[in-house]
Amino acid sequence: MKQRLIKCLPLAAALLIAGNVQAQESTSMSSGTQMPLTTWSIGVNGGVLTPISPLGGKNDFSNWKSNFGYGLYIKKQFTPYFSLRLDGVRGKLSGDNSKPFISGLTPASAVNRFETDLTYSGSLNAVINLFNIDMFKKEDNVQLYASAGAGLAGYQVKTAPTAGGTLVDYAGGKTISELIIPIGLGAKFRVSDKINLDLGWTVNYVDGDNLDGVYREGNDKYSYGYAGLEFALGTGKQKAWHNPVALTYDEALAARQTANALKGELDATKAENARLRTDMNDILKDTDGDGVADKLDKCPDTPAGTVVDGSGCPLKVPVAVIQEKVIITEADRKVVADAIKNLEFDLGKSTIRSKSYGTLNRVAALLIQKNFSLKLAGHTDNTGSNALNMRLSKDRAEAIRSYLVSQGANASRIEATGYGEEQPISSNKSAAGRQNNRRVEFTLF
Template sequence: VPVGGVQTDIYGFETDINWSADIRGVVNVATVDFLRRENSVNFFVTAGYGLVNYSATRNPAGGGGEEFVYKYGDGGVDDNKTQPYVPIGAGVKFRVSDRVSFNLGYTVHFVDTDDFNGLPDELKNYTKDKFAYGYGGLEFSLGSSAKPSLDWVNPLALMYDELKDPSLRQEVEALKNRVANVEKSIEDLKKDSDGDGVSDQFDKCPGTPAGTAVDGSGCPLPKAPEPVAASSVTGFETIQFEFNSSVLKTEAYPTLDKLSSVLRENGGKVTANGYASSEGTAAYNVKLSKDRANSVKTYLVNSGVSASQVVTKGNGEANPIASNDTEEGRIQNRRVETTRN
């Protein structure tokens, strides 16, 4: 491809492009259309990077004299030279069919050199050279015919079609139903018919009368025993415990304080017999009843009683004082009894 011209009133030049290769990106700038689903005209811009191999020939202006082939390289030994360049272009394409378009464009090539025109050093202005050309031709899009060419796809129309797709609507409706089911399940979990603060799903005693104090399972709490009058406390009253617990209740303190006073003032020994209700295994209940007796002993020792004055025994489920078939009876059986030795 020859390009040339008159640089001064002395020299002309002609540059032959032996070969060039580049990679370009294309940006379509007119595919979005708010008024029409499809366009027949599209504008585009291109940019890329490549290499060009060229040779330049100088000749005197006006056609007289001999031509001079410009020499490149150190010492001027090469007729050809390869340099990088950047092609920048713009154009318009006209739709012929889904896969064919007619293109018109113009591209400027910015070459990374100042000797593309073959001028001698004394005539160079030391700016990068460039060359340009216009073109026209047919463009064929390759690929599967089942997919549309991106050159003519209107994103707005594509989005509209997807939103109108019946299968998408079905998926949305199915999602709404799933959300509704989840919301119903949450409401069921929150439902508390008897208003005791425990939801129906976890309420083991539904229909509790309003105002009744309940435990975590929704069952009424046992009524606290009436406090023993200080004047009638002997120190040998039965000491009650919560279910599966060996922790002393605060209402047991007056009894234990009285027992501690009796032992410290009068001496002697006592036996703390621990018991359990029938829940759990026999072996576990023996251990639990022993722990309850030890809790009594620990309290007495901490209050000044000698450890040798208190003997502890764990009797497990033995010797119940009430039926283990009812909660009221089981509450009474969770106890420690103290007796003089």
Template sequence: MKSHLKKASLLVTGIMVGGKLMAQTPDTTGSSSNYAQPFSGDLRTWSIGIHGGLLSPYTFIGSMGNQDFRSPHEQIGYGAYIKKQILPSFGLQADFLRGKVEGGAAQLTGSGNQPSSFSTDLNWSAALKAHFTLANINWRNKKSFIQPYLGVGSGVVAYKSTVNYADGTSATTTDKDRHEFFLPVEAGFKINLGPSVNLDLGYQVNFVNANSFDGYNYGDNNDRFSYAHVGLEFSLGKSSKPQMATYNPVNSMRTEYMNLTQNLQGELDAQKAENQQLRNDLNTTNANLAKLTQDSDGDGVFDINDKCPNTPSGTKVDGSGCPLAKPEVKVYVTEEDKRVVRDAIKNLEFDFGKATIRSTSNPSLDRVAQLLVNKNFSLKLAGHTDNVGSDAANLKLSKDRAEAIKAYLVSQGANPSRIEATGYGESQPIATNKTAAGRQQNRRVEFTLY
């Protein structure tokens, strides 16, 4: 018994280590390895498996007291299968099984040489099973790490039985394999080790349609045996495609919905960005158009065509924005105009030695300013002094007095560009500087109207 358990332990350990090594293959497909577009059929449906475990006449269904032999002796069994997954929860599986089933403590039927144990060589068994995968439908997880399963089917078992008797003799039931119909029922679960490898742990009860599987007939019950196994399942096809047996269709539908939502949001964001760019382009175009139609100085000519910008308001301009030349008007100086100028000269007084105009001179100067405004005359002011003082001081004083008169006339509205103020100092006397009267005549400002 201990040797059989040791063999079974070594077998299980070998299979699990092999599965662990196979599972070390890196999953290059990332988180999308168990995703396929719903209803696309882009899934792996074929798989093969190998397994090994313990064969025993004991089953958890019923009692050993009702079987031909009451003491199970576990033996090593092994097998393989090929499976076609039709739906995520349903597939068809073709099984092969081989091994040995042994037991002792026979149910005695009377006196004489009674059987003590049996040994049945299970040369092969072949069965077709319906395989139901459970708990692979989940809204939250892409796939379950563990997939429980149930299986039921039918097939043929080929065996040869040997019965050992109390006196040490043995007898084989037949020289050739006996073939009987049997019904396998199994339960177990698979653990995902990688995108293409699953660890298979299961327990199978096999109901043989005969009472001769153990080579000994006792009572009316058909024989049965069990098979507890551990194995590896390998999914066939590209590892980038998910296995249908571990595939979660409802989660893929959820993923598809989320992907579609994300894509739609991306398209919406892209459309918003495009609309914003169009708005920016439109604003730029409007700004450029505004520049093309801008008239900063209000002369009726757009800035882009205005060759004379900043024209004073109200100025008439030509097509290029430049002021129109005013028609030249010929001005005639009348005797009355000359009289106004003479009065201004006659009444002009300054503070002694200064360029300050006395207020008594203002009325006559106001009339000269009005004359300049009304008739747009030009006026030349020439300042003169006597010879008292230095030449430089006299030159400066004559210039300052002429400028003072110009400043006053401008303050009354005269055009400064039509008034010229010049100082000559003592260089142009009109009388002698030896007498007070002569010096008085030389201290003057001459007005030349034109």
């Protein structure tokens, strides 16, 4: 088992270091942008090494001592809550029997004191962030974690039979290698986007009883309490502090706000369309059915079937019906073409803009002068529902008819029809095509 682990640890280190080429990832924000996240970090620390564990087990010496230890690690953060860390620790362990055990027993051992040089200690640890989930914070400033793993420790032991005796190599100067199981707890404090203060404590259980030079058929252990700094590699924020739960909450709020805004716009559009329909009905209302809208009808109570002029009043002199050949010249067609070219309505409405009045007035004069008949055909693009487009095209054609009649044209000789989106002349897939399809065609005959 130990030999396999010796082979696996260098391989794990190589994989972690090689993976550092891709030192960051990214995550989507509620705004749609990508926020870079760094996933690799290195740490350095220093602290106290002691040859005991308060988590259970027997101590071979009554007086354990604290010595300086130091270490470093490289870490890969896979999720905000889980990472793998490759740790290395060095230092010295020592103790003696200069006082009784806590139980009151007097030490009885052929070895009175020892010193162990921890030549190396390497382990691969899984680190779990215990408290980093906050629904309303994207990043916390304090983080608790637990770790556990496996590794190897190499050490040289020296022992002495008396308090003042000379220390002698326990294994003849050889370095002893043993399997270790480290279990730890720690706390991190975010100093900046790139630096964390790291406080931790690790108990290392040794798969052997040679660490202190006394063999009592019980595995040894040693503790390492430390403080250090962790440095994030790459650009962006640290993934370990990233809280996707809070970001998801933000996205949900943003989506809800967007939905509320769209609903408000839809309600406003519906209200505006209702008002436009009411206004159009008032404009086109023709109570006596003579073809002249009430707002333009100077004789609103004309009996049914009465021939009226452009103001809605009965013609005093019957107009003789003269069958004659209608001749439409190029000049006449140009008057109509200019009217079509300059025709503009308010967006989504049938209200004619004032800049169109001049060319429409020339069309009205042409109809009066030459007694032409005119067909108005309203068309739209495919934006909106078919029913709404049909109504808008009809309303625009009727609005032009009403205006020409108001200028003296014969209402009975003007036909207004709406075709909605049914007769496009261009593709509705482009803005230019849709612009061409939004039109009113004038046909003289």
